[in-house]
């Protein structure tokens with residue numbers, strides 16, 4: 001048998017083992033690490049920017065919501081990581097905007113990103129040297145999509161699941177735009193966006209007056225294009 005055939009057979013054997021590990025479960029064939037790695041390390045899914053984005057969000061560091069902001073207090077924290085799910089991305093800008101407890105945004109003109117507004121529940125934080133971030137806010141209220149928003153006409157009056165808009169902007173790489181949802185939200189299953197992306201739903205834990213949730217953003221940095 002020629003050298004090339006040996007190489008092909010070796011490749012086929014590796015592919016078979018990988019396939020078996022992914023489909024049948026690694027433990028059954030003694031390769032647990034392949035399945036674990038495939039199941040756990042995934043890029044964070046993208047989401048639409050939405051019409052309530054606005055240019056010029058202020059730097060807030062930690063407190064997006066003031067202490068007297070009505071609603072359930074939420075401490076959201078985690079890391080921003082490269083595609084290997086390990087390498088932290090320090091000094092990465094995280095832009096965040098959301099509705100208030102009643103489902104109302106600080107904007108009046110959906111789709112006009114240059115609207116002059118007084119920013120409320122809208123701001124930017126930077127990750128620290130270890131790629132970590134922390135944002136103190138509230139759980140946003142659910143709200144209906146207004147009828148007639150260009151591009152979203154077919155969803156007019158549909159109540160969206162509670163969500164937080166996020167843009168993660170590393171230097172030297174494309175930004176990630178996404179939205180975070182909440183497990184157990186009655187509107188999540190019917191949400192045209194979040195309903196198909198369970199990995200973006202936060203699990204919250206009560207801690208005194210706060211609900212706490214951890215979320216790591218995994219960006220495509222480090223991938224070969």
Ligand SMILES: [Fe+2]
Pocket residue numbers: 050052163165
């Ligand atoms: Fe929104």
